[in-house]
Amino acid sequence: xxxxxxxxxxxxxxxxxxxxxxxxxxxxxxxxxxxxxxxxxxxxxxxxxxxxxxxxxxxxxxxxxxxxxxxxxxxxxxxxxxxxxxxxxxxxxxxxxxxxxxxxxxxxxxxxxxxxxxxxxxxxxxxxxxxxxxxxxxxxxxxxxxxxxxxxxxxxxxxxx
Amino acid sequence: xxxxxxxxxxxxxxxxxxxxxxxxxxxxxxxxxxxxxxxxxxxxxxxxxxxxxxxxxxxxxxxxxxxxxxxxxxxxxxxxxxxxxxxxxxxxxxxxxxxxxxxxxxxxxxxxxxxxxxxxxxxxxxxxxxxxxxxxxxxxxxxxxxxxxxxxxxxxxxxxx
Amino acid sequence: xxxxxxxxxxxxxxxxxxxxxxxxxxxxxxxxxxxxxxxxxxxxxxxxxxxxxxxxxxxxxxxxxxxxxxxxxxxxxxxxxxxxxxxxxxxxxxxxxxxxxxxxxxxxxxxxxxxxxxxxxxxxxxxxxxxxxxxxxxxxxxxxxxxxxxxxxxxxxxxxx
Amino acid sequence: xxxxxxxxxxxxxxxxxxxxxxxxxxxxxxxxxxxxxxxxxxxxxxxxxxxxxxxxxxxxxxxxxxxxxxxxxxxxxxxxxxxxxxxxxxxxxxxxxxxxxxxxxxxxxxxxxxxxxxxxxxxxxxxxxxxxxxxxxxxxxxxxxxxxxxxxxxxxxxxxx
Amino acid sequence: xxxxxxxxxxxxxxxxxxxxxxxxxxxxxxxxxxxxxxxxxxxxxxxxxxxxxxxxxxxxxxxxxxxxxxxxxxxxxxxxxxxxxxxxxxxxxxxxxxxxxxxxxxxxxxxxxxxxxxxxxxxxxxxxxxxxxxxxxxxxxxxxxxxxxxxxxxxxxxxxx
Amino acid sequence: xxxxxxxxxxxxxxxxxxxxxxxxxxxxxxxxxxxxxxxxxxxxxxxxxxxxxxxxxxxxxxxxxxxxxxxxxxxxxxxxxxxxxxxxxxxxxxxxxxxxxxxxxxxxxxxxxxxxxxxxxxxxxxxxxxxxxxxxxxxxxxxxxxxxxxxxxxxxxxxxx
Numbered sequence: 001x002x003x004x005x006x007x008x009x010x011x012x013x014x015x016x017x018x019x020x021x022x023x024x025x026x027x028x029x030x031x032x033x034x035x036x037x038x039x040x041x042x043x044x045x046x047x048x049x050x051x052x053x054x055x056x057x058x059x060x061x062x063x064x065x066x067x068x069x070x071x072x073x074x075x076x077x078x079x080x081x082x083x084x085x086x087x088x089x090x091x092x093x094x095x096x097x098x099x100x101x102x103x104x105x106x107x108x109x110x111x112x113x114x115x116x117x118x119x120x121x122x123x124x125x126x127x128x129x130x131x132x133x134x135x136x137x138x139x140x141x142x143x144x145x146x147x148x149x150x151x152x153x154x155x156x157x158x159x160x161x
Numbered sequence: 162x163x164x165x166x167x168x169x170x171x172x173x174x175x176x177x178x179x180x181x182x183x184x185x186x187x188x189x190x191x192x193x194x195x196x197x198x199x200x201x202x203x204x205x206x207x208x209x210x211x212x213x214x215x216x217x218x219x220x221x222x223x224x225x226x227x228x229x230x231x232x233x234x235x236x237x238x239x240x241x242x243x244x245x246x247x248x249x250x251x252x253x254x255x256x257x258x259x260x261x262x263x264x265x266x267x268x269x270x271x272x273x274x275x276x277x278x279x280x281x282x283x284x285x286x287x288x289x290x291x292x293x294x295x296x297x298x299x300x301x302x303x304x305x306x307x308x309x310x311x312x313x314x315x316x317x318x319x320x321x322x
Numbered sequence: 323x324x325x326x327x328x329x330x331x332x333x334x335x336x337x338x339x340x341x342x343x344x345x346x347x348x349x350x351x352x353x354x355x356x357x358x359x360x361x362x363x364x365x366x367x368x369x370x371x372x373x374x375x376x377x378x379x380x381x382x383x384x385x386x387x388x389x390x391x392x393x394x395x396x397x398x399x400x401x402x403x404x405x406x407x408x409x410x411x412x413x414x415x416x417x418x419x420x421x422x423x424x425x426x427x428x429x430x431x432x433x434x435x436x437x438x439x440x441x442x443x444x445x446x447x448x449x450x451x452x453x454x455x456x457x458x459x460x461x462x463x464x465x466x467x468x469x470x471x472x473x474x475x476x477x478x479x480x481x482x483x
Numbered sequence: 484x485x486x487x488x489x490x491x492x493x494x495x496x497x498x499x500x501x502x503x504x505x506x507x508x509x510x511x512x513x514x515x516x517x518x519x520x521x522x523x524x525x526x527x528x529x530x531x532x533x534x535x536x537x538x539x540x541x542x543x544x545x546x547x548x549x550x551x552x553x554x555x556x557x558x559x560x561x562x563x564x565x566x567x568x569x570x571x572x573x574x575x576x577x578x579x580x581x582x583x584x585x586x587x588x589x590x591x592x593x594x595x596x597x598x599x600x601x602x603x604x605x606x607x608x609x610x611x612x613x614x615x616x617x618x619x620x621x622x623x624x625x626x627x628x629x630x631x632x633x634x635x636x637x638x639x640x641x642x643x644x
Numbered sequence: 645x646x647x648x649x650x651x652x653x654x655x656x657x658x659x660x661x662x663x664x665x666x667x668x669x670x671x672x673x674x675x676x677x678x679x680x681x682x683x684x685x686x687x688x689x690x691x692x693x694x695x696x697x698x699x700x701x702x703x704x705x706x707x708x709x710x711x712x713x714x715x716x717x718x719x720x721x722x723x724x725x726x727x728x729x730x731x732x733x734x735x736x737x738x739x740x741x742x743x744x745x746x747x748x749x750x751x752x753x754x755x756x757x758x759x760x761x762x763x764x765x766x767x768x769x770x771x772x773x774x775x776x777x778x779x780x781x782x783x784x785x786x787x788x789x790x791x792x793x794x795x796x797x798x799x800x801x802x803x804x805x
Numbered sequence: 806x807x808x809x810x811x812x813x814x815x816x817x818x819x820x821x822x823x824x825x826x827x828x829x830x831x832x833x834x835x836x837x838x839x840x841x842x843x844x845x846x847x848x849x850x851x852x853x854x855x856x857x858x859x860x861x862x863x864x865x866x867x868x869x870x871x872x873x874x875x876x877x878x879x880x881x882x883x884x885x886x887x888x889x890x891x892x893x894x895x896x897x898x899x900x901x902x903x904x905x906x907x908x909x910x911x912x913x914x915x916x917x918x919x920x921x922x923x924x925x926x927x928x929x930x931x932x933x934x935x936x937x938x939x940x941x942x943x944x945x946x947x948x949x950x951x952x953x954x955x956x957x958x959x960x961x962x963x964x965x966x
Contacts, residue, residue, distance in 0.1 A: 006353065027439055030409065031328065031353065076302045087352065093425075093442070095744040096418035096901050100258040103415075106444050107290035112304065117349055120415070120442040125429050125930045129751035141720045143756065167514065188600055191570065192489065192514065237785045248513065254586075254603070257418050257579035261739040264576075268608050268773035273787065278510055281576070281603040286447045286590050398946045417583040422900040429934035434948065451590035463559045465595065578905040579740050608769045612912035624880045626917065650836065671922055674892065675811065675836065731835065737908075737925070740901035747898075750927050761832055764898070764925040769912050 005033040008088035011077045015047040017058045020127035022150040024092035036069045048136045061150035078113040089118040166194040169249040172238045176208040178219045181288035183311040185253035197230045209297045222311035239274040250279040327355040330410035333399045337369040339380045342449035344472040346414035358391045370458045383472035400435040411440040488516040491571035494560045498530040503610035505633040507575035519552045531619045544633035561596040572601040649677040652732035655721045659691040661702050664771035666794040668736035680713045692780045705794035722757040733762040810838040813893040816882045820852040822863045825932035827955040829897035841874045853941045866955035883918040894923040
């Protein structure tokens with residue numbers, strides 16, 4: 001029966017999914033029976049990398065790990081949780097600036113859907129500086145980002161802009 | 162005579178005016194003889210909600226309260242203060258990230274117009290997560306935001322974008 | 323078999339255990355099969371309230387909840403986790419100042435015992451200002467703190483200092 | 484009649500009262516009809532400077548300013564407000580670390596006495612680094628602190644410890 | 645021989661170069677044998693002020709100071725350092741929000757080019773509120789910003805947008 | 806001649822000197838001609854570890870490095886700089902809470918001795934959680950801290966308290 005399963009949604013734009021995101025999910029696996037990595041997108045605003053590439057990279061990173069599912073969603077994260085039967089939202093925290101922002105989002109979600117709990121893990125110290133924004137910036141300027149992505153992921157040049 | 166009156170300007174884009182803004186103004190009423198709620202706008206950049214709607218919602222929220230005035234302004238906030246005879250700028254503080262930003266603005270205003278003082282009240286704990294940005298985001302995704310707005314305000318669908 | 327159980331340690335000095343602590347544990351219950359509330363003490367440094375009172379208050383607060391256990395410990399929190407078979411440390415986060423401190427502790431624990439994960443929940447907005455330090459301060463000055471403690475807990479006057 | 488007066492309490496240990504505190508009070512004078520500078524003390528814990536000296540220095544600093552009163556108090560700040568008929572607590576904010584702490588205190592006071600409002604002014608940029616703690620530290624090490632105190636205040640050597 | 649020289653790059657968009665930037669460079673001069681002020685630009689995204697004006701204003705500000713060089717660059721800052729033979733990146737820090745951002749950038753640069761060190765000076769208290777963003781905002785609204793720029797710099801009206 | 810040398814003071818209580826401190830000094834060596842590691846002590850307040858041990862551990866860590874000198878001092882750090890002919894104070898920054906504190910100290914030092922400049926390097930991500938306070942805490946509880954100290958340093962049990 002489904003009620004006994006602990007299902008977490010790990011939402012984000014993952015533009016791209018970094019080694020920091022990967023590590024958070026790996027460490028959260030023992031806590032949950034299933035983790036749904038949910039790429040939020042917006043039909044009016046394209047990302048830097050193609051949505052299908054972002055999905056593929058994440059699937060590749062977790063190849064063979066059957067507790068992981070990768071989906072795309074539009075709309076409110078809490079609505080996506082309800083659709084997926086997830087009682088938990090999983091988030092990583094990097095810095096105290098992050099904290100203030102994440103805090104507002106999590107508390108608003110809680111006000112709207114009190115039965116959904118947001119659970120935070122801390123980014124490992126060595127992953128703290130790695131954000132998708134900075135990774136995109138390095139790609140944009142022609143730098144090599146392979147050290148900042150999950151093992152074996154090659155960022156293709158088929159980026160949007 | 163005007164000199165003896167304590168007049169405060171409460172500036173913002175109020176896109177939209179939240180229950181948090183409302184509470185700050187209510188609590189500040191005993192401190193001032195008049196509070197001017199001043200919606201800053203920019204002819205080049207339209208907001209999410211129509212300017213006239215934003216004005217209406219605020220007027221509705223304070224209906225019958227004769228110490229409140231609602232205006233629109235362009236240009237520098239300190240110039241608007243001078244035009245309105247306001248010696249005080251009223252601001253709410255939500256988080257420490259807010260603080261650093263508000264601090265820079267207030268100190269710059271003070272450097273330009275030393276006789277104008279910015280006065281801060283703290284957002285109530287239960288209003289801390291409510292920001293206009295997050296409220297807009299929920300509206301954009303089809304969520305219900307009536308709990309985050311002053312009593313009785315219905316956000317119409319005549320939004321800009 | 324024990325391996326399949328998800329056991330979390332909720333460590334602190336709980337001097338006293340506040341309504342904020344109580345709420346964090348309540349919200350974490352669905353995530354874990356057992357939560358051990360562990361009062362860290364130091365034989366050289368007595369707390370404000372008696373250790374036995376602190377234990378009693380927590381037991382009272384969770385009376386009838388069989389997933390909760392209350393213990394005392396000395397020494398490193400990670401050693402206590404190993405002794406108790408807990409793979410998770412549960413912590414509440416209130417503010418961004420909290421965050422920087424909790425972050426250092428959690429990351430050091432991780433460096434020493436990589437298999438133990440620290441999991442954070444956010445304090446509810448209305449509990450954000452409530453810390454044990456401030457509660458003690460109010461008690462010290464003769465104020466009433468019953469609103470800041472779990473339901474029905476009466477702080478006795480048998481405090482240490 | 485008293486009800487129409489706006490009375491603020493400016494509480495602190497003022498050990499010592501710095502040029503930063505002085506500036507906050509000066510700038511707040513136009514907002515209030517009376518400002519009561521209230522030195523909180525604790526019979527169990529002596530300060531670095533003698534209580535009577537701290538009182539004298541503040542009186543000297545505001546000599547001739549009839550909207551200022553200087554008092555000492557024990558117990559809760561909100562109780563002192565009630566005793567003095569003050570509806571406002573005045574505080575200065577220096578940094579974002581300050582902010583998180585002041586925020587908790589102000590919100591707790593509000594929970595206990597909803598009719599008392601805490602009002603914040605920002606420390607001027609050039610006074611930001613000046614805290615009583617650092618001033619005491621310089622005195623302890625034999626440095627000259629006269630630039631960090633209100634004009635004309637000479638810190639005597641009759642300090643406690 | 646070049647190896648013995650200590651060369652620092654001071655990168656930024658300097659849109660515009662403020663009195664705060666100027667002060668950081670002045671104070672860093674005794675530490676380095678040469679400071680290269682490097683205006684990063686992006687062919688897809690024009691700034692508020694013309695690139696050539698920004699270069700001119702900086703050159704004017706340091707007229708006669710032969711340890712200063714002004715350049716423009718595209719691409720990664722660390723690559724620019726390598727091209728210029730700079731082992732150091734110089735940055736100013738204003739606030740703790742600044743800190744978290746600068747920290748991520750500096751640590752990422754260090755991960756990519758371990759031999760390049762980022763060195764921070766703190767903005768003087770009186771310059772803390774002055775950021776290029778706020779200066780642009782004042783210009784946009786018709787305010788006078790000459791106090792916030794290096795001595796003698798007159799912002800021309802030939803701005804981009 | 807002395808004037809041309811760039812001499813930095815690296816002050817702290819170093820109770821104990823961690824691998825984080827070590828790394829900051831190593832990375833700062835190319836910037837300066839001499840770095841004086843200055844252990845501040847207070848005759849009224851003993852540290853956790855013996856002063857002579859703290860000195861020895863630092864000397865051991867930098868054995869053979871002739872740009873390093875280790876001293877003890879009492880009184881103001883800026884006075885120590887003047888005595889030692891140091892124009893620079895070197896500090897490491899770990900977190901944004903650190904930042905606000907370090908900022909106040911550095912700005913006060915600058916107000917007292919404008920010719921002395923405080924220079925900051927950022928702690929490496931993997932050293933961010935390591936503070937002397939946490940290391941002492943682990944020692945106090947019987948944990949192993951050798952990973953958090955410079956290579957080869959063995960913390961003896963001859964600690965003070």
